[in-house]
Amino acid sequence: MIKFIVRRLISGAVLLFLISTISYVLLYLGGGDIARRILGQTATAQTVADKAHVLGLDRPLFVQYSDWLSHALSGNLGESWFTGQPVTIAITSRVAVTLSLVLGATLLTAVISIALGVWAAVRRGWVDRVVQFISVLGFAVPGFLIALGLVIVFALNLRWFKPTGYVNLTDSFPGWLATVTLPVIALAVGGIAGVAQQVRGSVIDALRQDYVRTLRSRGLSQNRVVFKHVLRNAGGPALAVLSLQFVGLLGGAVIVEQIFAIPGLGQVAVTATSQGDIPLVMGLVLATAIIVVIVNLVIDLLQGWLNPKVRLS
Amino acid sequence: MFRWKRLTAVAAVVALGLTGCSAAGGDSSSDTASQTLNLGVIVPATTFSAADANWANESPYMQAVYDTVLKADPDGTVEPNLATKWSYNSDKTELTLTLRTDVKFTDGTKLDADAVAQNLLRFRDGVSPNKSLLASLKDATAVDDKTVKLTLTDSDPALLTSLTQNAGLIESPKAFSNKDLKTNPVGSGPYTLDTKKTVVGTSYVFEKNTKYWNPSAVHYGTIVMKVYQDPTAMLNAIKGGQVNAANTPNNNSIDEIKASGFTIVNGELNWEGLLLFDRGGTMNPALGNVKVRQAINYAFDRPALLKTIGQGYGTVTEQIFPPSSVGFDKSLDTHYTYDVKKAKELMAEAGYADGFTLNMPSSAFFGTAPFSLLQQQLKEIGITVKYTDPGNNFIPDVLAPKYPAILMVLQQDPTDWQLINFQIAPKASWNPFHYEDPKVNEFIDTIHHGSKADSDAAVKDLNAYLVDQAWFAPWFRPASNFTVDGNTAAVFQTGNAVPYLWNIKPKS
Structure with missing residues (x-):
């Protein structure tokens, strides 16, 4: 290991x-x-x-x-040419913001897509068709349109959330919730569509396996069969898609952070790249690459934990 | 059943949390009552180092933490500030300033003549984009604690105005060697930057300087400058009541902004139209012919352009000097009334009856409409415009110079001298072919060295001459709009992108 x-x-x-x-x-x-x-x-x-x-x-x-x-x-990434701020500070002060969005969106994606995928695979029929329709819709509608729609409905008309800005979790939990909810939903929609389809397919495959019939013949309840045994076997491919999704969300955050004026890595990446702020862009490239390397490593380890067949020697 | 109860309880807690957040987060109205100004700005602070400072859209940052040597009224009139009195010698090559004696920087250092002299020299030698404002400064010395003498290589008619801008920002000399100079300013201004609450590039929090020497200029306990580089985000922040005052993203959204209860404070800061750079005809011989340049001016339907491109917000013009200039002449704005027939006649007289090809740069920054309309209208008189998009290199390529003419939105500086040195003089940045005309040079010399009356007359003559010689083909002065909510008042500042900070205040 x-x-x-x-x-x-x-x-x-x-x-x-x-x-x-x-x-x-x-x-x-x-x-x-x-x-x-x-x-x-x-x-x-x-x-x-x-x-x-x-x-x-x-x-x-x-x-x-x-x-x-x-x-x-030697750990010195220099200073931003446009703001004079040390690059390490510019990144560390923003990485938590982006990660809170991306992790939140990943969590939301995992929960909803597993629920939808399992529901569609187990119930089939109209439920399956509805879930598939929702998935296609989630793929088809661009993230920025979803973000703008959410802002208009829930922030500007209903005034339930803030249209722009970000409040640190450590400063105010309700404030944080009010500022991250819409961006997280906007980020998660596309992911839910993809992962739900993957979970659905994997669960259907797993349900057809012999061991499931054996478990059922032993009198195990449907819920126990699905959530304890089938899902664990079907989780591998879904986890792989989810990890890809996480990396993709880092890119998606670029647009969402612009629309919601959230001070994360995505927002600064857009500004720094268009300005040609080489020290800051290089810092961002390194930070993003490090995150991707770590996420892939963690996913590999998780795969091993989930499925002994792929456990690493 | 129990699970549903638990779920309902969680939902209630979240809902209460969000409700609480609405109150805690605060609408702009409650912020104003507690004397917080949420100011929406479109650019982050490039630097807080006074020696390298930017101005225009970045002026609020600088005015929050620094004082300037002199101060400008909204109409541009120069008023005392750190300097209470000033006087020139006979040939205006020495300026003597008398300073206040009750000013302290926020690090406790007392303001004195040496601090002012050092700051001026640092700005001259720094890397501010406006360092040319002090290009004529030969030396600055402290005569005594409260008297500074500026020695100039030549007189500078715009010097006093420059000292109201970034060239006049005064920083504590003790901070010169600070490593965090660019992000942690030490000035004597009305506010101090709260570096702990500030997220560089996104939001800047300023707290009132309780020891400020001029309390009447401090209108808020806290100012939060929020950066919205995306126009949609800015518009949403305005409509969502997250800012009290802001730059208007663009003229398309004015109706929406007004419908949200905001008021528009407008002025005219820029002119939009063509700069016919190659007046000598070195790159495109046709432009060397004044009749061709005049024909180009006749080819534009300016009211239609203003309506289409500027949504009708602005004023049609044919001169680059603003109405605040002594050289402005309203009658010049109808010098080239739209007349395609006349334009074609001039083209024929110049020997270009069959037209010619004009290479110009385009830029996504201005949208596509201005370039399409320009192409269409010049096609009517036989000129074929061919565009190249230099991308991010638009300005470097334009000033290289790589094009004989360009479409541009350029600022109208607060003083005629600044405008002349920016767009007209042989060495002006926006005269990249360094085109010279003896008559223009003569006018400039009189403006530079003549008496006030002679100088004013020369500005007027220069403006009329430039219009007649068609150095430019201006279309209109677009309205620059600043937005304020019902609790806030602001006054437009002549020659600046945003109102000066002390002119943004609670309405009551």
Whole structure:
């Protein structure tokens, strides 16, 4: 087990290096005149040249990248070129916000999609058709439209929730709930559609297995058969989809955080990328890559716990 | 049965929580009563370092924590602030400022002449986008504790106004070496930044400076500046009552905003239209011919453009000087009334009866309508516009210069001298071909060195000459709208994107 974890961590480190190198080169090539973008239309050409020099943008790509890498390896990700804030602080102050949205959406996705998937698989008939219809609908409607619809109905008309902003859980639980509920729902809808279908299919497959017939012949109740035995066997594929969903939600958070003006990684990613704020974008790339590596590792371990057949040696 | 009871209880707790949250979160009205201003802004603070400070949309951040040497009224009139008196020598190359003696920075340091001198020199040598405001500053020295002398390389007609803007921001000298200078300002302003409650880039919380020397300029106990870079989010925040005052996302949403009980405070900050950069015809020979430039001006149906692009909010214009300028002449706004026939005649007289191709940049930032309409209207007189989208490099490419003409929204500075040095003078950033006209240079020289009367007359003549020579093809001045709720009042600031902070106050 430890050997497996170490191996995965080493491959994660290699992945981080490759991702950071490719990202830096792409940012450099597509960055254009970043000093001009920072200073805007009023600055003179000389002021722009001075700014480029101060930021080190007048140096060759290799020198800039090796400088960034050597600092990054010592834990110094630099400062945002646009706000002057240290990148580590910019990320750590926002990562909890995004994770609370993504984890909330993942949890909501898991609960609802398992309920819907199992219900459809066990009851079949019209229930199955309704669940399938809802799934297709969830896939078809874009997340940002769902977000805007939720804001108009539940925040602006009914005034049940806040249309924008974020309150920390530690500051106020009701405030946190009022600000994360709509974004979490908006994020979760697409995921529910996908995972519910996966759970439905897996449960139907599992219900056809011999061991289920045996369990039933021993007089076990339907609920016990489904929730204790079938779901555990059907959970593997669903968990794999859910992990992919989690990574996808990090991307989905970009749009949702913009619409709800939530100070998370997604919001800052949009701003930093469009501005060409290389230190901040690089920090975000690293943070996201680390989260993805960790999530995949945890999912692998969970798969092993759920199903002894895939337990790691 | 028991499970349902438990579920009902959980639902009730959540509902109560949300209800409680509504009260705790607070609508803007209750915030105002407790003297909190929720201000919606469209950009984060690039830096709080006074030496590198931005202005315009970032001015509220700076005005919260810093004082400026001088202060501008809403109409642009320069008033005392940290400096109570000022005087020039005979050729206006030395400015002597007398400072207040009762001002302290929030770190306890006393404001003195040396602090002001150091700040001015730091701004001149810094990397602010507006550092050219102090380009003529040769030196700044403390004569005594309350007297500063500024020595200039040449007179600067806009210097006093510059000292009301970011060039005049004064920071505590003790903070110059602070590592967190960009995010933790130390000034003498009416508020202090609460760095613990602030989320950089998203929301900035300012608390009242209880020891501020001018309490009448402090209208709130707390100011929260919330950044909404997405126009939809800003609109939702306004409609949801989460802000008391805000930049209006765009003119499309004005009716919705008014329906939410908000009032629009508007002014005209920019002009929109064409900059015919290549007046010398080096890149596109046709533009070197004044008749072609005049024909382009005749080709635009400006009222229709204002209605379509600006939703009717703004004023049609054909000059780049604003109504607040001494050079403004209302009659110039009908100099080139829409006349396709006349435009075609001018094209023929210039030898371009068959038209020509004009390469221009486009940008998603302005939407597609202005570019389509521009293309259509110039096609009517035989000019084929071909667009290239430089993406994020729009401004760098435009100023390189890579295009003979562009469509742009440009600011109308609060002083004529600033506007001239921004868009007209041979070295102006927005005269990227550095086109020179002896007559224009003569006007500029008189504006620079002449008496007040001569200078004012020269601005007027310069404006008329530029319109006649068709250096530009302005369409209209779009209305810049600022939104306030029923409990808040604001006054538009001439030449600035947003009202100055002390002019946003509770209505009562």
